[in-house]
Amino acid sequence: MQFNFNSTEPIYLQVADQIEEAIFTETFAEGEQIPSTTEISKEFHINPATVLKGMNILVDAQLIEKRRGVGMFVIAGAQQRIVEKRRDQFYTDYVKKLVAEAQKLHITQDELAKLIERGFSES
Known part of the structure; x- marks a missing residue:
């Protein structure tokens, strides 16, 4: 995990994003225990309450669960939810904007599909 203490993004959101990314990439597999609030706070010199706030975002998103007295674990199906x-x-960030720009340029759906295919073949 890496945190940018100079970023405008709050640290607790960075904590949530970093753990979510680790679940997405299967660094933390479903059913696996993730590092504790204390471990993360000590290793990265972050207030434990800040770490917990980030973890609670993931609990609310049903990606991790608290097991009383044991720790936090990745919930089954978490990666698929991510x-x-x-x-x-x-879709929201790219596709809708792409379609809107294509329409402004009078690019048809078929032409856009060909451009996308071209993009895939050139990458």
């Missing part, structure tokens, strides 16, 4: 969330975000 994929679905990111696909929705991809």
